[in-house]
Amino acid sequence: MKEILLILLLQLMYVPLLTLRTIFLVKNITLLASILGIFEMLIYVFGLSLVFSGDQSLLAMIVYAVGFGLGIILGTKIEQKLAIGYINVTVNTQEKNKALLDTLRNDGFGVTLYIGEGRDSNRYRMEILTKRNREDELIATVEKFEPKAFIMSYEPRRFKGGFLLDRMKKREHK
Incomplete structure (x- = not known):
């Protein structure tokens, strides 16, 4: 169960970083986008390895997908608070x-x-x-x-x- 919660937490970190990195790229803030991309990929690879290595792979995949959706909402809220540009x-x-x-x-x-x-x-x-x-x-x-x-x-x-x-x-x- 800890792995399932960790997968959700990782998605709630990964997707907002993905959102912010994309916005920084669009606004031509490439250095910050690059730094966020490094952390984004570390979280992505670690989270994906948890999904495919666990015993509860179907549940892990569902939680991964739900975490992605929730991460989009969280990333959007963070971007609105930052109001970049x-x-x-x-x-x-x-x-x-x-x-x-x-x-x-x-x-x-x-x-x-x-x-x-x-x-x-x-x-x-x-x-x-x-x-x-x-x-x-x-x-x-x-x-x-x-x-x-x-x-x-x-x-x-x-x-x-x-x-x-x-x-x-x-x-x-x-």
Whole structure:
């Protein structure tokens, strides 16, 4: 029975590492992805050897598969907590809300405002690039000032220059 629990525990370690390694590769953080890959493979080989060497191989295989599924959930939760990378948030409003703009800028968000022509009147679009771990804070602030705002967020693949990168470089040199 100890081996069965160990197999489950190993899967709960292996799959989150697999998830994080994949995300780091996608975000081009290759050194960290490589280090995680080493630990991932050690756990994988050890766990698989337990599955095929034990007397309860059918039960071990089932536990291995269940552990894999649970590991996906755990890995996703860990990644959401880490919130690695950046997001671009587009906010569309019917009014130019100066209080919202000032609050966002005072809170350290770089905001670019565009004016567009809607069917019935002008619309105001804000483009905001921020770290993913600040997404909830950003959206809560927008909703506080503009409950009817249309908000859309996505992850940019690549970017260069601008307010956020300049601010980050200044912090690194301090």
